[in-house]
Amino acid sequence: MKIAVCIKRVPDTELRFTIAADGQSLDSTGMKYEISTFDEYAVEAALRLNEAHGPGEVTVVGLGPAALGEQLRRAMSMGADRAIHLTADEVPFDGAAIAHALADALEGQSYDLILFGRNATDTGNGVVGPMVAHQLNLPCVTGISHLEIGAGQGTAKRVLEGAVETVTFPLPAVLTIDEGLGRPRIPSLKGIMGAKKKPLAESPAELGPVRVSVTALAPPPDRPPGRIVGQGADAVPELVRLLRDEAKVLS
Amino acid sequence: MDESLYFEEQHHQVREMVRDFALSEVAPVARDLDRTQEFPWETIKQMGELGLLGVPWSEELGGAGMDQISYYIAIHELGKVDASHALTLSAHTNLGTSPIVEFGTDAQRQTYVPLLASGQVMGGFGLTEPGAGSDAGGTATTAVDKGDHYLLNGSKIFITNAGVGEIFVATARTEPGKGSRGITSFIVTKDTVDIDRCRAVGVGHVDALPKTPGVRAGKKEEKMGWRASDTRELLFEDAIVPKENLLGTLGQGFVNFLKTLDGGRIGIAALSLGIAEGAYEQARQYAGMRKQFGQAIGAFQGVHFALADMAMEIEAGTHLLYSAARLKQAGKPFKKEAAMAKLFCSELAMRTTTKAVQIFGGYGYTTEYPVERMMRDAKVCEIGEGTSEIQRIVIAREILGKIVR
Numbered sequence: 001m002k003i004a005v006c007i008k009r010v011p012d013t014e015l016r017f018t019i020a021a022d023g024q025s026l027d028s029t030g031m032k033y034e035i036s037t038f039d040e041y042a043v044e045a046a047l048r049l050n051e052a053h054g055p056g057e058v059t060v061v062g063l064g065p066a067a068l069g070e071q072l073r074r075a076m077s078m079g080a081d082r083a084i085h086l087t088a089d090e091v092p093f094d095g096a097a098i099a100h101a102l103a104d105a106l107e108g109q110s111y112d113l114i115l116f117g118r119n120a121t122d123t124g125n126g127v128v129g130p131m132v133a134h135q136l137n138l139p140c141v142t143g144i145s146h147l148e149i150g151a152g153q154g155t156a157k158r159v160l161e162g163a164v165e166t167v168t169f170p171l172p173a174v175l176t177i178d179e180g181l182g183r184p185r186i187p188s189l190k191g192i193m194g195a196k197k198k199p200l201a202e203s204p205a206e207l208g209p210v211r212v213s214v215t216a217l218a219p220p221p222d223r224p225p226g227r228i229v230g231q232g233a234d235a236v237p238e239l240v241r242l243l244r245d246e247a248k249v250l251s
Numbered sequence: 252m253d254e255s256l257y258f259e260e261q262h263h264q265v266r267e268m269v270r271d272f273a274l275s276e277v278a279p280v281a282r283d284l285d286r287t288q289e290f291p292w293e294t295i296k297q298m299g300e301l302g303l304l305g306v307p308w309s310e311e312l313g314g315a316g317m318d319q320i321s322y323y324i325a326i327h328e329l330g331k332v333d334a335s336h337a338l339t340l341s342a343h344t345n346l347g348t349s350p351i352v353e354f355g356t357d358a359q360r361q362t363y364v365p366l367l368a369s370g371q372v373m374g375g376f377g378l379t380e381p382g383a384g385s386d387a388g389g390t391a392t393t394a395v396d397k398g399d400h401y402l403l404n405g406s407k408i409f410i411t412n413a414g415v416g417e418i419f420v421a422t423a424r425t426e427p428g429k430g431s432r433g434i435t436s437f438i439v440t441k442d443t444v445d446i447d448r449c450r451a452v453g454v455g456h457v458d459a460l461p462k463t464p465g466v467r468a469g470k471k472e473e474k475m476g477w478r479a480s481d482t483r484e485l486l487f488e489d490a491i492v493p494k495e496n497l498l499g500t501l502g503q504g505f506v507n508f509l510k511t512l513d514g515g516r517i518g519i520a521a522l523s524l525g526i527a528e529g530a531y532e533q534a535r536q537y538a539g540m541r542k543q544f545g546q547a548i549g550a551f552q553g554v555h556f557a558l559a560d561m562a563m564e565i566e567a568g569t570h571l572l573y574s575a576a577r578l579k580q581a582g583k584p585f586k587k588e589a590a591m592a593k594l595f596c597s598e599l600a601m602r603t604t605t606k607a608v609q610i611f612g613g614y615g616y617t618t619e620y621p622v623e624r625m626m627r628d629a630k631v632c633e634i635g636e637g638t639s640e641i642q643r644i645v646i647a648r649e650i651l652g653k654i655v656r
Contacts, residue, residue: 077264186271189302189315192264 001056001112001149003046006102006129007039007075008091009068010122024214035071038117040078040184042177046115047079047185049149057081059111063101063205064091076195077187083198086205093123093214099131100208107136113154116176118143126176133174141169145180252566257320257573265306265321269328272301273336281333284479285624288471290415290445291479294336296454299370304343308352313365319514319580320573323521327572330525331532334628335479337525338635341518342411342480343367347374350420350436350511354499359438363418372443372457375412377421377485378508380405385641387422388431388505392487394423399494401425401437403487406469409635413483414444414468417460421485422504434504438496439487441466465490476627477635513589515636517579520572520592523600523632527568530600530607530625531561537611537620548610557606564603568596587649594642597632604629 011017012032020027035043043060050056060075062068063086072083086101106114114136119126126142133140146157154173158165159180187195229238244250254263276294284291298304306322308314315321322344330337348367351359367374383389392405403423407413419439426433440462449455469484499507535558538549548554571592578585604626608615615622633639 074264074267077268186275186301187264187268188300189265189268189306189317189321190310192261192268193316196261 003113004059004111005042005046005115006061008036008120009033009064009071010036013121019217024217036117036120042115042117043075044184045177045181073195076198077191083200085202088205092210094210094212095125095127097208097210099128101205103132103135104206112171114174118176118178129176138174139169140174142176143178144175145178266324269325273329273332277336278332288478290481292452304370305368308368313368320576323576326518326521327525330522331529334526335477337522338477338480343374345515345518346376354507373412373416374418375410375416377407377410377419379409390424390434392423394425401492403490405487407485410485412481413485415481417443431505432502435501436498436504437492438498439463439466444468476631513586516589516593517575519636520596523596524568524572526600526625526629527603530604530622533622534607534610561603564599568599571595590642590645600629600632
């Protein structure tokens with residue numbers, strides 16, 4: 001199968017971040033970057049699909065500054081065959097602008113599947129995948145945690161609150177991937193060496209108009225202080241009452 | 252540190268990869284392995300699949316085709332999380348495999364290196380004897396020429412991977428009375444002691460590899476640190492070693508293993524620095540968490556001084572380590588620099604882990620936190636592959652050699 005996986009470069013989720021002086025963005029000092037978590041699951045899903053279905057090709061596609069090359073190489077060291085880097089000095093917040101550029105690059109390339117992560121670990125919008133599907137007029141299934149591909153069609157499972165939903169769709173299709181399709185592999189040394197020789201094509205991103213932008217970024221409000229409802233066994237009834245009626249964690 | 256002094260892009264990728272592996276696969280099992288002294292076949296198998304058991308060897312020999320610096324980065328990163336894994340890697344690659352790569356014939360390389368480099372079997376190096384430790388010239392194991400084979404008798408002690416491994420390079424005396432010039436290296440093989448587990452996990456044993464009759468592992472040492480690494484005697488009892496298993500030239504064993512040990516010292520430096528950094532990072536984070544007298548202990552100047560010293564010394568050790576690694580990589584002399592890196596980093600590991608336990612206080616003395624294990628793991632870094640005293644002798648010889656005879 002010919003599969004494209006769109007990945008985003010995001011700040012390392014394990015690092016603490018601070019808000020920059022402009023009050024709209026993150027302070028990039030000392031920041032490290034990685035492939036957005038669910039996007040890495042999508043890369044893994046694509047590799048497993050081709051391992052299961054015989055020869056195919058996995059292309060990773062990213063949009064962003066020159067440093068995005070690191071993440072594209074990492075995806076290739078995991079096993080992707082080639083990469084497309086749509087260059088842009090900044091990645092706009094507006095998912096429609098990004099989707100325009102991605103759709104432009106993906107159109108007419110006869111991919112059987114175009115995969116995205118469920119959402120990015122920085123902005124968390126989860127809109128680019130569906131928007132690309134819309135622009136390319138392809139079916140779209142979001143938040144997939146199980147996937148099977150048969151002749152010309154696929155079956156996906158989506159984990160909902162309290163239920164699992166099974167859906168079918170024809171190929172080609174755009175899918176956004178949740179956890180559950182397998183933990184992303186650690187690239188082997190051979191993979192790292194091989195990735196250096198794999199093709200990485202660069203072209204300027206044809207961004208759409210940017211209509212949505214961030215005006216302010218603020219840390220979440222401090223958590224309210226804890227309450228002490230009493231001490232010892234005497235406090236238990238009140239605690240249970242609060243857990244049931246107020247926190248609603250007991251039924 | 253200005254990492255561009257030593258690292259290229261590929262090195263950052265190796266580091267990131269080993270770090271991922273160490274944190275996701277090794278860190279969760281390190282404490283239990285330390286308690287049980289079990290050899291971690293599952294993670295060893297993964298290391299083989301990732302290419303970590305043959306980092307610096309060419310792809311034709313089954314290796315990852317990377318450079319020496321990448322190899323030391325791998326040990327360094329593993330050492331931050333678990334010294335035993337790092338040591339197993341170091342002994343396997345440098346001691347077990349490098350002599351065959353460097354001094355072996357093409358046939359020997361083709362026979363043994365792919366099995367080692369891919370991690371299908373573990374390797375080791377038999378040098379130390381009950382009466383020959385720092386004084387390796389005192390080797391008493393004998394190899395007697397029997398025409399088409401050598402007959403080996405003797406015992407090697409404190410051999411890393413002796414039980415789990417299947418391929419070894421060992422030294423024996425081929426000419427009595429000739430001192431260090433009468434020592435020769437041989438390639439010997441035996442079955443792993445963990446055959447059943449190896450079969451179950453799918454690693455560590457190759458049936459098709461002919462085994463040397465009369466070679467076996469002795470009892471496992473119960474150690475203070477490096478507990479998940481396998482340390483045993485390696486025994487030769489009328490061992491029949493075919494002539495084609497002679498490694499290098501007759502009588503050159505001593506000269507050759509001195510070269511091997513130089514490279515090994517950089518490995519122990521990397522491992523030691525890893526331990527030091529692992530303990531420092533634990534202490535740094537704990538200092539921000541632990542509250543006493545109404546504030547984080549990291550706010551107290553006493554803790555500042557300790558952490559500042561640790562950070563400074565780690566920075567210095569990093570330069571010593573990678574500067575020696577670069578010399579080796581470039582094919583330049585590195586004996587003095589390797590000894591300096593090993594000496595400084597191993598003593599640094601001991602100082603840093605001791606301070607880290609002190610910062611943790613009572614908690615640091617319990618197995619609840621990894622710093623006590625790191626402190627135990629650090630001690631042997633000052634002993635193994637040349638004691639600190641021997642490193643000072645090596646350095647002194649290098650700096651005084653032309654002046655004092």
